[in-house]
Amino acid sequence: MEITKYVLENGINAFQNVSFKNTSFDERFYMVDIKKNYKNETVEKYLLQKGSCSYKKMVDSLKLVHLEENILPQKMSCLSSSEKLKVELAILLIANVECIVFPYFDIYFMEKELMFFKKMFKKLVKKYKKTFVFMNSNLSFLYEFADRIVVQKTKKNVVVLDNPKFYEEDLNAFIGEMPIVDFVKYTNEQGKKILEYTDLKELLKAIFREV
């Protein structure tokens, strides 16, 4: 499925509906929803519900997402948000899902863990041709994680930021600018000459040269 085409045709919120319709792992499309009611099932039972797999494969998948074997007897409902999300990721590694949609992925992790997942997603995209869709309003996160950013300004006004052109679009009224973009734009408005950087180290060097 061509994700951008899907978003342009249906709007970003169409993914909301996907989560309610597609509960089966036979579907190629899956939206991770950790807010659902996990009832009393243990992690092991939950993993097995989504498809048969060996105990070893289960443990290996958990390890891939930084979880230990001792989490298996724990109840899903008692796990922290980040642990629930990691269990869901482990399932997706076991099941053959083509496109995985994450609403607000970044809110469950601090910087170090986000960087770990960034590497993991890149590997999964490259090696297993998985597609990840992040529904989010945090541009700094999207800049780090996405190759293509689709901003839905209004129902009918959608902007595609291929090879992100953060400096060309005025996104402030919709989802807010990245802080670094906002800072550089303001600096230039004040008559300083700073190039359009998206990397803090490069920006520091530029400020050093300009002062």
Add this chain to the structure above:
Amino acid sequence: MKKLVEIKDLRIENQLGKIIDNISFSIYEGVNVFLCGTPGSGKTTLLKAIAGMRKYKGHITKTVPVEVVLDSYDFTKKTILEELEYVRLNEKDKKIVNKFFTKSVLKKNILDVEESILKMVLLCKAFLRRPLVLLADNLLSYLDKKTVEKVLNYTKKNKITLVTVSTAIEEALFYDYMIVLDKGRVAIEGKTLQVLEQEKILKRLGIGLPFYVDLSLQLRLYGLVDGIYLNKEDLVGAIWK
């Protein structure tokens, strides 16, 4: 400053061991608290314990009404209007709801609205119970800039002290006090800026810095500024003074 909640020697365990390991701190009137930490460090568990939703050992003393908004939904009604029981509300309560929702949004089906609106429904339900302390799990992360301002203005005007659990470090700047948890213990706590200056400790815990704090600290290292500046106007003014 009036002490609203006191947490003393709090301990919580599960089958795998300690989740909260001897935590003590207090929540004071008007001092909003940003609670962050490493994954699984017990942030949400701590909120649940304060809200009385989790068994614990130790002492939690509350002197005012406390409400909690968790990062999960359990809606039973079809529309937002029904979920908020709008028709049964008195005029004062209706005013609160109308501050955050337009009439057309209120009529919408719960299943058709985005996460930010669902979060606002939870928040509004909590506001209607008139808390003086509001505990919230990922309160602002789903909301756009304008709604964040609206929520913060409302809490300030109504003297509601916020205690928010979040991983969004940029949000920390909205709060007066910051507590960082690691493995069920308090790793650092203090006034938000003082905590954010502990760059090495935060880095060790895998926690980044808000953009303007990060940039200010690095520029200070090179002697280009002499303090921490939290917005573009102040920082640009300080660099090219």
